[in-house]
Amino acid sequence: MDRLLPKNDTSRKIIHLDMDAFYASVEMRDNPSLANKALIIGQDPRLNNGHGVVATANYVARKFGVHSAMSTMKALKLVPESEVVFLKPNFEKYRSVSSQIHELMYEMTDQVESVALDEAYLDVTQNKLGAYSALELAIRLQKKIFKEVHLNSSFGISYNKFLAKMGSEYAKPFGRTVILPNEAKIFLSQRKISDFPGIGERTQQQLKELGVKNGSDLQKLDTEFLIKKFKKMGYVIAQHAHGIDLNPVVKKRKRK
Numbered sequence: 299m300d301r302l303l304p305k306n307d308t309s310r311k312i313i314h315l316d317m318d319a320f321y322a323s324v325e326m327r328d329n330p331s332l333a334n335k336a337l338i339i340g341q342d343p344r345l346n347n348g349h350g351v352v353a354t355a356n357y358v359a360r361k362f363g364v365h366s367a368m369s370t371m372k373a374l375k376l377v378p379e380s381e382v383v384f385l386k387p388n389f390e391k392y393r394s395v396s397s398q399i400h401e402l403m404y405e406m407t408d409q410v411e412s413v414a415l416d417e418a419y420l421d422v423t424q425n426k427l428g429a430y431s432a433l434e435l436a437i438r439l440q441k442k443i444f445k446e447v448h449l450n451s452s453f454g455i456s457y458n459k460f461l462a463k464m465g466s467e468y469a470k471p472f473g474r475t476v477i478l479p480n481e482a483k484i485f486l487s488q489r490k491i492s493d494f495p496g497i498g499e500r501t502q503q504q505l506k507e508l509g510v511k512n513g514s515d516l517q518k519l520d521t522e523f524l525i526k527k528f529k530k531m532g533y534v535i536a537q538h539a540h541g542i543d544l545n546p547v548v549k550k551r552k553r554k
């Protein structure tokens with residue numbers, strides 16, 4: 299192990315819960331006739347002087363290549379006009395569904411860090427149900443959300459936030475991923491650089507120029523080199539490559 303890396307902590311149990319295509323799923327739930335359409339949450343560019351971005355696309359729209367943050371004009375070009383439906387986001391509704399979901403999380407722990415309306419970290423090392431298994435808790439939460447809120451979600455479980463997040467991304471939608479301490483290095487070695495949260499496009503490009511395509515390549519780089527090249531970010535990348543993220547789950551409710 300690299301002498302510059304901090305000592306790992308694998309004692310925590312952290313769940314990253316992420317709702318699947320949240321805004322779009324809420325609208326499909328409330329209007330099932332939308333389910334077979336390529337549903338895009340964002341203003342129709344034809345009624346908005348060609349302006350606007352996609353807030354969320356459902357999985358039908360994603361099959362056409364539409365994704366969040368894409369311009370709605372580009373999305374319109376990708377999807378046949380007979381298939382596409384644009385809906386203005388209804389944040390008041392999403393916020394209220396989000397607090398319903400959060401109430402279910404608080405039944406397990408108060409150590410909840412919301413990062414968006416549809417995404418949160420839960421530290422369940424200690425939890426209100428006295429459960430040993432984080433997997434049991436996460437499945438219970440996923441089922442409860444489905445039963446009471448009628449929406450699908452994905453989760454990742456690991457000993458830190460960064461791995462838990464990679465886990466929830468890994469098997470979306472309706473995903474369940476557990477990354478145990480002794481599996482982390484292998485799991486990471488197989489991920490593309492673009493799968494690593496927090497590595498921006500510019501850094502991705504620079505890594506590509508160094509011949510770094512995946513986690514395995516990243517694990518071979520010296521921490522010292524990464525720090526020289528990318529400063530603070532380089533130190534974070536080096537830690538992530540080796541499955542280290544000591545950041546705590548900070549109790550935080552998403553601003554209303």
Ligand SMILES: [Mg+2]
Pocket residue numbers: 316317318319320416417
């Ligand atoms: Mg989501």
